[in-house]
Amino acid sequence: MDMSTRLRDVLAVTFLVIGLCHGCAGMRNWDYEPLSVHFVTSDASKINVVSEVVRVGRYDYAISANLTNTEDVDETTMIEALCYRSKSGAEDDYTILPFSIPNQPFKDFAKTYYKDIAYQSLKHCSNAPTPEEAYPWPKGVVTFNMCSATGEGLPEYLPEGYYKIIFKIGGRRNWDYEALFITGKSSDESLVSIQTGLERKGRGSPTVSIVLEINYQIDDETQIEATVYQSYTGHDNDYKLMPFGIEKKAFPDYLREFYDNVVYSNMGHCSNLPKPGEQIPWPIMTYKFDDCTFPGEGLPEILSEGYYKRNWDAETLFVNSSTSDESLLGFTTEIVRQGRDKPTFSAVLDFHYQLDDTTTVEVLIYHSQTGGEDDYKLMPWNVPQKPFTEFIAEYYKDLLYANLGSCSNLAEPGKEIPWPKITYNFEKCMITGDGMPEIAPEGYYKIFFAATGPVDWNFVYGMKIVSKSNAMGY
Numbered sequence: 491m492d493m494s495t496r497l498r499d500v501l502a503v504t505f506l507v508i509g510l511c512h513g514c515a516g517m518r519n520w521d522y523e524p525l526s527v528h529f530v531t532s533d534a535s536k537i538n539v540v541s542e543v544v545r546v547g548r549y550d551y552a553i554s555a556n557l558t559n560t561e562d563v564d565e566t567t568m569i570e571a572l573c574y575r576s577k578s579g580a581e582d583d584y585t586i587l588p589f590s591i592p593n594q595p596f597k598d599f600a601k602t603y604y605k606d607i608a609y610q611s612l613k614h615c616s617n618a619p620t621p622e623e624a625y626p627w628p629k630g631v632v633t634f635n636m637c638s639a640t641g642e643g644l645p646e647y648l649p650e651g652y653y654k655i656i657f658k659i660g661g662r663r664n665w666d667y668e669a670l671f672i673t674g675k676s677s678d679e680s681l682v683s684i685q686t687g688l689e690r691k692g693r694g695s696p697t698v699s700i701v702l703e704i705n706y707q708i709d710d711e712t713q714i715e716a717t718v719y720q721s722y723t724g725h726d727n728d729y730k731l732m733p734f735g736i737e738k739k740a741f742p743d744y745l746r747e748f749y750d751n752v753v754y755s756n757m758g759h760c761s762n763l764p765k766p767g768e769q770i771p772w773p774i775m776t777y778k779f780d781d782c783t784f785p786g787e788g789l790p791e792i793l794s795e796g797y798y799k800r801n802w803d804a805e806t807l808f809v810n811s812s813t814s815d816e817s818l819l820g821f822t823t824e825i826v827r828q829g830r831d832k833p834t835f836s837a838v839l840d841f842h843y844q845l846d847d848t849t850t851v852e853v854l855i856y857h858s859q860t861g862g863e864d865d866y867k868l869m870p871w872n873v874p875q876k877p878f879t880e881f882i883a884e885y886y887k888d889l890l891y892a893n894l895g896s897c898s899n900l901a902e903p904g905k906e907i908p909w910p911k912i913t914y915n916f917e918k919c920m921i922t923g924d925g926m927p928e929i930a931p932e933g934y935y936k937i938f939f940a941a942t943g944p945v946d947w948n949f950v951y952g953m954k955i956v957s958k959s960n961a962m963g964y
């Protein structure tokens with residue numbers, strides 16, 4: 491199979507979620523009704539799904555399907571699932587949800603999501619292979635007979651509405667490219683000069699040649715940024731910003747992060763670029779790139795309209811804190827507004843007691859589409875109540891410190907246990923989004939952090955999330 495030209499096979503399942511009893515703690519609060527199943531395949535002789543929604547009894551519906559596979563599923567087979575919700579069911583009202591399954595080898599999927607969710611929900615109504623036999627996926631027909639998923643392994647809370655799950659199955663790196671044009675520009679030819687050329691040899695893809703003459707020391711003062719635009723038609727005014735550019739950063743940081751696995755791995759073979767490890771400080775010299783074609787190392791494996799990185803930006807709306815005993819813990823917060831900049835927040839947390847496992851911590855996240863107080867609903871990304879050290883072990887480095895380390899005197903990761911009994915100052919903090927889901931529905935959020943122990947204290951953070959791009963794919 492030619493992976494580079496193969497389209498991805500797409501399975502879309504739509505269903506209606508009906509709320510059962512709001513506020514029934516610890517139980518699934520929803521039921522659902524399947525509405526449709528669609529399967530689009532690039533080659534029905536290799537993989538195909540024939541499906542129908544059948545009525546059982548007066549109110550219930552189920553899905554029957556035959557999945558036929560004649561193809562070898564191997565380590566290059568990738569799968570991802572994107573989940574969308576629409577309040578009204580209208581096609582243009584669907585927004586992406588955070589419960590997606592990230593693009594991953596089918597082999598990994600079989601060991602996790604298939605085993606814990608799909609198989610549990612479907613084994614009673616199908617001859618679906620057991621998790622142990624799911625990879626490589628058997629050739630032949632798998633029959634699903636009147637399946638109504640049991641909801642095993644799914645979130646306990648789901649807002650009402652219409653849901654669509656899109657599974658995309660395909661080969662690794664589904665794209666190939668052809669260089670079309672290349673241009674370069676310098677504001678001072680005496681410091682940097684750049685010449686570019688595109689050469690077409692025979693029938694192959696054109697190659698790129700560049701002469702880049704650097705006459706100054708590129709250091710921290712130089713910032714670099716990469717933006718990627720995509721157009722289906724190639725018309726100039728049809729290009730849309732793609733989400734996988736490189737954020738503006740100091741050149742040495744860029745070299746540290748991207749030199750080995752993107753820059754050198756794509757262009758090292760056709761240029762006199764310094765070997766990895768020798769790129770800092772950046773040699774002042776003339777760089778020649780001759781007849782380069784880029785193998786695509788370090789680039790996203792699948793490029794499609796639906797591929798993107800963190801798609802949201804957050805804006806702080808309010809903060810609030812409380813403490814049950816100021817003599818043990820002082821806690822004050824405030825919003826800082828400065829001119830036209832986005833609001834930030836500051837906080838002082840003054841510890842006079844030892845924070846240890848006598849304290850438990852819980853995080854609840856609520857979402858409201860309108861911002862109206864009674865419209866807030868609990869989201870499925872909560873951190874259930876747990877002892878403080880467990881919470882810190884899981885979330886300190888990648889979430890707390892990643893988001894707040896740079897605006898506070900929080901202990902460096904590794905030095906947070908035992909928790910230093912000091913006064914913590916947070917100054918003009920913003921949530922960077924590190925460690926958070928890449929995809930979040932737009933709207934208003936309230937993050938409620940509560941610590942219970944010798945002293946009870948809590949922190950409420952209100953924010954608004956706005957999508958960066960609507961390049962959703964479906």
Ligand SMILES: *[C@@H]1O[C@H](CO)[C@@H](O)[C@H](O)[C@H]1NC(C)=O
Pocket residue numbers: 540541542554555556633
């Ligand atoms: C699946 O195949 C069986 C056997 O050929 C057939 O009876 C059934 O109708 C098929 N189901 C669907 C949904 O097409």
Ligand SMILES: *[C@@H]1O[C@H](CO)[C@@H](O)[C@H](O)[C@H]1NC(C)=O
Pocket residue numbers: 808810811812950
């Ligand atoms: C802040 O918290 C206090 C105490 O819990 C509460 O009385 C107050 O209404 C809260 N304010 C906001 C804006 O949430």
